[in-house]
Amino acid sequence: MKTIRKSWPIGILTLLLSSTVFAAESENYDAAAGYQATCFACHGTGQAHAPEIGDVIEWEIRSEKGFDTLVQNTINGLNGIMPPRGLCADCTDNQLRAIVEYMLEESK
Numbered sequence: 638m639k640t641i642r643k644s645w646p647i648g649i650l651t652l653l654l655s656s657t658v659f660a661a662e663s664e665n666y667d668a669a670a671g672y673q674a675t676c677f678a679c680h681g682t683g684q685a686h687a688p689e690i691g692d693v694i695e696w697e698i699r700s701e702k703g704f705d706t707l708v709q710n711t712i713n714g715l716n717g718i719m720p721p722r723g724l725c726a727d728c729t730d731n732q733l734r735a736i737v738e739y740m741l742e743e744s745k
């Protein structure tokens with residue numbers, strides 16, 4: 638029991654440190670450019686019936702699932718038509734999260 642209690646602060650410290658790193662990473666990341674590079678091919682054109690950026694109602698309905706679900710569906714893909722990671726093989730989870738945030742921001 639003692640060891641568990643002792644390990645707590647380290648766990649919390651790791652969490653704090655990693656969230657700082659993530660925040661810094663997404664601050665430097667240009668989500669708009671990331672979007673243009675891959676997601677635009679479908680989400681800018683409605684290709685494969687992708688929900689278009691700027692379509693307020695479409696994104697409002699999807700947002701009801703919750704932001705985290707949208708991010709998870711981006712990472713894992715959806716219904717066989719939204720490809721896993723949106724075809725951006727070298728995007729990190731956090732970069733994908735930043736792009737989804739950008740897409741929602743542009744669709745208000």
Ligand code: HEC
Binds near residue numbers: 672679684702724
């Ligand atoms: C090959 C075309 C294609 C590309 C490339 C693509 N998407 Fe999609 N995306 C889709 C389609 C189609 C859907 C709708 C899926 C459905 O609702 O069945 C979708 C849905 C989504 C959704 C909504 C998920 C939900 O739960 O409703 C998000 C968020 C999303 N895409 C993000 C992205 C991001 C971020 C990228 C770039 C990294 C990307 N997509 C690239 C086709 C694409």
